[in-house]
Amino acid sequence: MARAFEISPPGSEAHGFALVAQALSDPAGRGAVAERALAIGESLRVPRLIVSALEARTLVATHEGRYDEACVWADRAVEVAPSVGDRGMLSHQSWNAGFVYLRAGRLEEAGRFAGDFERLGSELDAHDEVHAVALRALIAALAGRWQELADLIVRVEAASAANEAYPCQFNWRTLLVCALGAVHAGPAREARRLEALGRQSAVVAGPAEREPALLRIAVFRRDRDAMRRMLELLPAAGQPYDVDSPAARLDALATLGDAAAVEKEAAVFLDHPGYTRPFALRALAVVRGDESLRAAAATSFGAMGLTWRARETRTFPG
Numbered sequence: 001m002a003r004a005f006e007i008s009p010p011g012s013e014a015h016g017f018a019l020v021a022q023a024l025s026d027p028a029g030r031g032a033v034a035e036r037a038l039a040i041g042e043s044l045r046v047p048r049l050i051v052s053a054l055e056a057r058t059l060v061a062t063h064e065g066r067y068d069e070a071c072v073w074a075d076r077a078v079e080v081a082p083s084v085g086d087r088g089m090l091s092h093q094s095w096n097a098g099f100v101y102l103r104a105g106r107l108e109e110a111g112r113f114a115g116d117f118e119r120l121g122s123e124l125d126a127h128d129e130v131h132a133v134a135l136r137a138l139i140a141a142l143a144g145r146w147q148e149l150a151d152l153i154v155r156v157e158a159a160s161a162a163n164e165a166y167p168c169q170f171n172w173r174t175l176l177v178c179a180l181g182a183v184h185a186g187p188a189r190e191a192r193r194l195e196a197l198g199r200q201s202a203v204v205a206g207p208a209e210r211e212p213a214l215l216r217i218a219v220f221r222r223d224r225d226a227m228r229r230m231l232e233l234l235p236a237a238g239q240p241y242d243v244d245s246p247a248a249r250l251d252a253l254a255t256l257g258d259a260a261a262v263e264k265e266a267a268v269f270l271d272h273p274g275y276t277r278p279f280a281l282r283a284l285a286v287v288r289g290d291e292s293l294r295a296a297a298a299t300s301f302g303a304m305g306l307t308w309r310a311r312e313t314r315t316f317p318g
Contacts, residue, residue: 016040016049023056027063034060047083051093054080058100065272067104074100078113091120091128098135102243105275105304107143114139126162133159134170137177141213142244142275144308149181153194160201169205172198173213180213183220191217209233212248219252219317227252236265247279254283255317262287275304282313 009015019037023030034056041049054077061070074097081090098113118132133156140149156178160171175198182191195217202208209215209230218226231252238245246265253261266280278300285293294313301309312318 011040011043013040013044013046013049016044016046017052020049020052020056023060027056027060030056031060031064047080048086048089051077051080051084051089055093055096058096062100062103065269065274067100067272067274070100071097071104071106071109078116087120091117094120095131095135098139099241099243102139102142103275105273105277107139107305110135111139126159127166127168129159130163130166130168130170130174134174134177137174137181138243141177141180143306144184146181146185149178150185153178153182153190157197167204171204172201172206172208173211175201176208176211176213180216180220183217205239207233210235210239212242212244215248215252216244219248219255222255224256227256243275246276250276250279250283251317254286257287259287278304278306278309278313282316286317 016037019033019040023034023037034053037056038050038053041047041053054073058070058073058077061067061073074093077093078090078097081093084090094113094116098110098117101107101110101113114132114135117128117135120128133152137149137152137156140146140152156174160175163171175194179191179194179198182188182194195214198211199208202211210233212234215227215230215234218230231249234245234249236246236249246269250262250265253265262283266284269276269280278297281293281297281300284290285297294316298310298313301307301313
């Protein structure tokens, strides 16, 4: 990284891309870096640099919990991407925007980007199909649309098999998301089959416990030992292209009654409206015995369109 700055004149295209790489590799406190990259791209009128800098600004805003701002930057990246003349970059920006909108708790709007990516990705390759069905399945899982998720199983398995030779975490992660759907919609043997299939193929970005759907399954089954084991392996801060890990952790910690861990992990999200905030409120309500927080969580879930989560909150952990 340092060498890239040494050999790229300030204000040059190469310097702009070096700034983008710096912001993307470590977004913490890199807002000014991404802003400089964008300024260079706009000054030189280099579309690829502009889009890359907008993606960096999106990541920085997301990392800092400014989810609605991240959506604005993602929108701009999608708008500018066609000028690059690279269908792969255009499809990636649509896919990325889907995750950005999910983190903001704007699930229905995320579905629009999933549809855009499917249309673009259909003309690319097997790896794009894996990404397309992964985003579609994740949206269905977060929304609690279990039958829709069940209907995706055949497509998910076919996509994973077709992309087997290309290392990708979504080859196996989406199988586990579908297993979560089967846990809710049945039959139980289908959930077990998909879980086993996902576990045995979790090579890239594994182990399998790093997919929050597995922790969700353990919470559903009230398997306290499995919850504790998975909490040790699932990062509290989430992972790239992951939405549900912090929320799943909060649900598991609340179910286990780990008040200290809930207080610590919930605090990160209380001042940042987005997908995870109502889970933080709900977990705090459970460990504090605070019904006003429980009501606030239910209201927040309802505002996101997650009425099933709002209903669940009344008796959680049940």
